[in-house]
Amino acid sequence: MGTAAADGGGAKSRIFRWINAARYVVAMAMTALILVMIAHAIKVVLRERELVVTVADGAVTTIGGATNLTFVLTIRATNLDGRVQVYYTNISVYLACKINTTSKAKYFLAFPIDDIAVSPDTTIVAYKSVPGVNGTGDNMIEPSLQPFFDFFANGRTIHNAVLRLKGTLKTEEYSGHNSTDRTVVYCCARLTVGVGDGDDDDDDDQDSTVKCTKENAVHISNKQPESSILSCELDY
Numbered sequence: 001m002g003t004a005a006a007d008g009g010g011a012k013s014r015i016f017r018w019i020n021a022a023r024y025v026v027a028m029a030m031t032a033l034i035l036v037m038i039a040h041a042i043k044v045v046l047r048e049r050e051l052v053v054t055v056a057d058g059a060v061t062t063i064g065g066a067t068n069l070t071f072v073l074t075i076r077a078t079n080l081d082g083r084v085q086v087y088y089t090n091i092s093v094y095l096a097c098k099i100n101t102t103s104k105a106k107y108f109l110a111f112p113i114d115d116i117a118v119s120p121d122t123t124i125v126a127y128k129s130v131p132g133v134n135g136t137g138d139n140m141i142e143p144s145l146q147p148f149f150d151f152f153a154n155g156r157t158i159h160n161a162v163l164r165l166k167g168t169l170k171t172e173e174y175s176g177h178n179s180t181d182r183t184v185v186y187c188c189a190r191l192t193v194g195v196g197d198g199d200d201d202d203d204d205d206q207d208s209t210v211k212c213t214k215e216n217a218v219h220i221s222n223k224q225p226e227s228s229i230l231s232c233e234l235d236y
């Protein structure tokens with residue numbers, strides 16, 4: 001009898017132990033599931049959205065001469081995210097190149113472009129025409145850059161130019177709420193700067209479009225090492 005009761009109690013407590021273990025497993029599974037859902041939600045909210053930025057024809061075209069030198073470029077920004085609006089604001093464009101083998105690469109032109117707001121799955125085009133000014137003009141960075149002005153005013157062309165866009169990137173995470181501002185630099189290398197080649201076909205030449213890469217660096221100055229001015233690959 002005693003043994004039977006003990007057996008019965010043992011069977012009961014085995015069942016309770018089993019139920020407890022099952023509860024425990026279910027609770028653990030629920031906790032894990034909830035954690036995964038929270039992590040996913042945070043990831044969706046915090047995921048960095050990027051713009052795909054390109055320079056049309058891989059070129060900045062110069063028009064005019066000594067009295068009216070003008071640089072013309074077309075930048076495209078595409079928002080591949082299907083849901084959120086991306087803002088890129090307070091944008092400055094910097095153009096650098098090396099005009100001969102003995103000179104140093106320098107930023108020789110800097111100018112602002114309009115804020116852009118790119119809706120999901122769309123591309124916007126920013127067309128810009130900026131006057132270059134001999135010597136101390138508004139757009140040339142410093143007077144010592146006059147050799148660059150003269151070079152382009154004389155109708156010459158280089159193919160090693162680098163353009164950087166520096167601005168503030170943010171996304172509208174949900175209606176009425178923007179993400180925090182981030183300074184983001186896009187670097188576009190191996191651009192042609194100079195007079196158009198004249199034999200441009202009518203079709204938009206996709207092959208020559210230059211795609212810009214995002215850089216971690218945010219400093220843009222002629223004090224940078226020359227190699228980092230002329231290359232987008234280096235993160236310094």
Ligand SMILES: *[C@@H]1O[C@H](CO)[C@@H](O)[C@H](O)[C@H]1NC(C)=O
Pocket residue numbers: 063064065067068
């Ligand atoms: C620039 O100025 C030159 C001479 O002053 C003129 O011949 C030329 O047409 C002008 N170019 C543009 C694009 O205004």
Ligand SMILES: *[C@@H]1O[C@H](CO)[C@@H](O)[C@H](O)[C@H]1NC(C)=O
Pocket residue numbers: 090092166168
């Ligand atoms: C806008 O950009 C300029 C140049 O990069 C910077 O000095 C300035 O602080 C920026 N302003 C804001 C409000 O971010």
Ligand SMILES: *[C@@H]1O[C@H](CO)[C@@H](O)[C@H](O)[C@H]1NC(C)=O
Pocket residue numbers: 099100101102103104147148
């Ligand atoms: C090379 O470019 C520099 C400006 O960066 C200029 O001072 C120098 O005269 C140029 N040299 C030649 C040979 O054109």
Ligand SMILES: *[C@@H]1O[C@H](CO)[C@@H](O)[C@H](O)[C@H]1NC(C)=O
Pocket residue numbers: 065066067134135146149150153154
């Ligand atoms: C720019 O101005 C300087 C004098 O200030 C002159 O020597 C130079 O030839 C000018 N450049 C052009 C392209 O006119």
Ligand SMILES: *[C@@H]1O[C@H](CO)[C@@H](O)[C@H](O)[C@H]1NC(C)=O
Pocket residue numbers: 087089170172175176177178
């Ligand atoms: C988000 O940022 C953009 C660009 O700066 C601005 O126009 C918009 O009003 C901001 N939206 C909110 C809700 O702050």
